[in-house]
Amino acid sequence: MKVAWMFAMAALALAAGCCTTRDFAKHEPVKVILDTDMISDYDDMGALACLHALADAGECEILATVSCTRKNGSVAAVEICNAYYGRPDIPVGCSKLDSAVSGRDKWGHKKFLDLQKKYPGKFKYADSDEAPDAVDVYRRLLASQPDGSVVICSLGFLSNQRALLESKGDAHSPLDGKALVAKKVKKWVAMACFYPEGHEYNSDGDPVSSKIALRDWPTPIVITDFQYGRHLYAGRAIVESDYEGNPVKDVFKADLAPREKINPRSWDQLAGHPSWDESAVLIAVRGEESYFAIENGFYEMKDDKGHDIWRYDPTSPSCRVLQKTPRTEVGKIIDELMLRKPKTPWGAR
Numbered sequence: 452m453k454v455a456w457m458f459a460m461a462a463l464a465l466a467a468g469c470c471t472t473r474d475f476a477k478h479e480p481v482k483v484i485l486d487t488d489m490i491s492d493y494d495d496m497g498a499l500a501c502l503h504a505l506a507d508a509g510e511c512e513i514l515a516t517v518s519c520t521r522k523n524g525s526v527a528a529v530e531i532c533n534a535y536y537g538r539p540d541i542p543v544g545c546s547k548l549d550s551a552v553s554g555r556d557k558w559g560h561k562k563f564l565d566l567q568k569k570y571p572g573k574f575k576y577a578d579s580d581e582a583p584d585a586v587d588v589y590r591r592l593l594a595s596q597p598d599g600s601v602v603i604c605s606l607g608f609l610s611n612q613r614a615l616l617e618s619k620g621d622a623h624s625p626l627d628g629k630a631l632v633a634k635k636v637k638k639w640v641a642m643a644c645f646y647p648e649g650h651e652y653n654s655d656g657d658p659v660s661s662k663i664a665l666r667d668w669p670t671p672i673v674i675t676d677f678q679y680g681r682h683l684y685a686g687r688a689i690v691e692s693d694y695e696g697n698p699v700k701d702v703f704k705a706d707l708a709p710r711e712k713i714n715p716r717s718w719d720q721l722a723g724h725p726s727w728d729e730s731a732v733l734i735a736v737r738g739e740e741s742y743f744a745i746e747n748g749f750y751e752m753k754d755d756k757g758h759d760i761w762r763y764d765p766t767s768p769s770c771r772v773l774q775k776t777p778r779t780e781v782g783k784i785i786d787e788l789m790l791r792k793p794k795t796p797w798g799a800r
């Protein structure tokens with residue numbers, strides 16, 4: 452088994468090597484604010500793991516990690532992952548909007564709460580509502596960064612983007628939210644929406660906020676939608692690894708369907724779980740043209756219930772991604788990143 456595992460690791464490294472060792476680390480680290488839900492699904496945790504691995508490689512700098520969901524263990528799950536990767540001091544925050552999705556009793560949330568039992572002392576905010584206001588975190592970090600330098604990567608509901616746009620000038624900056632975003636944000640990469648037309652979980656959860664955020668955002672938006680990530684699989688490799696004390700493995704192991712339950716129609720497949728959120732992190736750090744074809748256009752929300760529509764327009768600065776590199780190859784790149792061990796796990800020196 453161990454020999455088979457080593458062969459599997461070597462094959463993954465070989466498959467991903469052509470893409471991980473090329474020019475990605477040559478550019479200045481991309482400054483990223485990650486916005487996650489961590490309430491039910493767990494591709495968020497895979498995405499956060501990829502982001503830390505890319506930070507370890509010098510490809511990005513993680514400015515902040517905030518939650519768009521409330522009254523749950525979302526922020527603590529993020530803090531535990533940040534601590535595991537040796538970055539316990541990354542600023543965290545949580546939405547304060549009444550319309551934000553909230554609760555500890557949602558499907559799949561137990562695995563995030565279980566992390567608090569397994570890793571005591573590795574988090575400050577057992578309940579996400581105890582964390583600072585995500586808008587204040589956004590405004591503080593954005594105000595402190597060079598103009599046009601920050602990439603926002605959202606993996607969940609669009610509540611924080613709406614609240615940020617509607618924020619007023621404060622001690623961090625006299626600019627209102629929209630002006631601050633226009634000045635500091637290079638682009639917003641969002642895992643959201645169902646194109647060319649339909650409904651999707653992230654854009655449906657707080658639909659009025661989605662509509663406002665997508666309508667009023669003043670810089671380019673890159674959308675990786677439901678359709679792109681649905682058949683992009685990763686995560687089996689870390690579940691079947693011999694890693695111990697790894698919160699990313701813990702979360703994937705809790706919910707990934709076992710091999711014997713896989714069938715052609717199941718959500719999970721032999722390679723793992725749909726990697727919607729991991730695709731957003733790859734786009735945020737390595738760019739939308741790294742492994743993806745892009746189609747420029749505009750998004751539209753037809754109503755206040757999250758009905759997504761994509762309008763093709765080659766003159767638009769915004770785009771959605773489509774397949775370029777085969778999804779099986781992108782999945783291997785994600786697995787390789789998730790399997791990288793932290794430079795300084797739990798901050799050990």
Ligand SMILES: [Ca+2]
Nearest residue numbers: 488495606607
């Ligand atoms: Ca998510």
